Amino acid sequence: MKTQSRPAGILLGLAMFLVLWQILAWIASRPILPSPVGVLPLFFSKLPGELGLHLLASAGRVLGAVVLAVAAAVPAGLALGQFRRLDRMVSPLVAILYPIPKIVLLPVIYLLMGITDLSKVMLIALILFFQILVVVRDEASGLHPELILSVRSLGAGRRAIFRYVYLPACVPAVLTAIRVSVGTAIAVLFIAEQSLTNWGLGYYIVVETYQVLRYPEMYAGILAMGLLGVVLYLVVETLELRLNRHIYVDLG
């Protein structure tokens, strides 16, 4: 059973993480692994400036990709879940495309769409798209036929069935899909930002700090990217708990 990550739990985890980092820094005791005592103040002093802008650029790309993926995958997944024949036609293709690591398509997307921000966003959206498509399709096709029939008997046509059954049924699945794939999305973003842009944490960490040996700044960048992942994860999880009251209620 899922339990809510309470603020106390989050703080405790954070403290443990910092202690572990500190211990590793002591053991290494070299400039390539500075301690959090040095990096944290740097992180906070840089956040309102340059680092913050890189963080915003990365966050914007991820969020843009989430919006794009949801907008495309939810209707497509609902359609596949509702129209069995369509699903049978398309599912072999989905089964092949789904496991392809989308990062290898990076050059293809650059070639086709040009080297723009949009092409980076598209790549991440592609990853999320398939995750969401598959869960929404399964959720829509897994609804009890009796549920659909009894709602139809209340007078619901296709529009009302969509609004009152399919849509609320797939919201939890969409959130779960986003939550579990946001880590992959950020990993891919990190790689995509290492070249052909001047903004984003991937660029900051690799080009602006790592390659010029600014190690404390590099760790501040890594911390920012980690923070982006954690915050997105927690936000989605909080939404899940809000919207899925029926799953998290105590039984009995």
Next chain:
Amino acid sequence: MIEIRTLGFAYAGQAPLFEGFDLSIQQGEAWAVIGPSGCGKTTFLYLLAGLLVPASGEIRIEGSPILRPRPGTGLVLQDHGLLPWSTVEENARLGWVIRDFYGPDGKHSPSGTRLGKDKVTKKVDQWLERLQIASVRNKFPSQLSRGQRQRTAIARTLSLDPDLLLMDEPFSALDAAIREDLQKTMRIYHREFCTTNVLVTHDIEEALLTGDHILVLQTGCNRKARVMENPLAGGEDIRSKKEFQQLFNTLRLMLGGNG
């Protein structure tokens, strides 16, 4: 009320369940439909509900052919009919929410009548009270007993003031005491509002308890309606009467002896 004329129906690639089937049901009658599994009794109910469309012939309710669910018809299924993400109260209200969604278009909801929000709330509340689920109004279906879930489904249907009530094994998953209680509730409702009831069951006893007229369907193709009149239905304590046993045996015989 219901006129069935030369009804024919078959699922794709399967032998027909109905062919040239006629039946008429008068306003205010209580019918039970019984038969072995696979005989088409649920199909029959779905046809009446407008969830399935006849392959040939027609079904008219109040004069209009049934090609889609009719606003005045209420349907109660065995289970799985509630939205798992909505509370008891939200579920009981769903029919009104859907009517509101379309407006009084005469197709998805009755034309003309439009209740205000307060009246709907009051009506739904009354049914929650009457079906003894007001105390669990904020719970989700997963938190309820089977009986409470079924009461919620019934409240949802009855709050829409149906004149025709179709039920598919509505009580078969329930404990005996709860089943009898709900059978009684539905009987009282039937008398009070003079609804036409059609209840599908595989249980001979339930058929005798609920149906003034009992339609017996058979495995294979149904061409002629076999109907048993049942003067006992709706009476008090009918199981102890000696006619009950006679009717029980007749019905068992009609069902092929292994009811």
